[in-house]
Amino acid sequence: MSELEHPPTIPTVVATAMEKDFGVPVTGYLLAAVDSPPVLMGTIFGDAAGRFRDGINMRTSRVKQMLFVDGYALFRTRTGSVYVVVTWAPGGGNIYMNRIYH
DSSP, rough: TTTSSSOOOHHHHHHHTTOOOOOOOOOOOEEEEEETTTEEEEEEEEEETTOOTTTTTEEOOOOEEEEEETTEEEEETSSOOOOEEOOOOOOTTOGGOOOOOO
């Protein structure tokens, strides 16, 4: 059976994040995120825009803003999308503290 017939299940950590009210509409939730300025990369779940299937690796547009809500890092992109980082990739993927926003 193909991936289309059996889409990946939502990981528990993502489902937990999806239950939170972040105060802004969330476009998607990223697992194993890598901060690669000016973009983020990761495995997306719950894409509200319908562009990506759950469990697909993706790259955001340019990140314009970062904020923390309840221990999660939220990133707003140039296009207005908001991504919640649920987990960072092992090995220093969370270098977001070095970002400079213009």
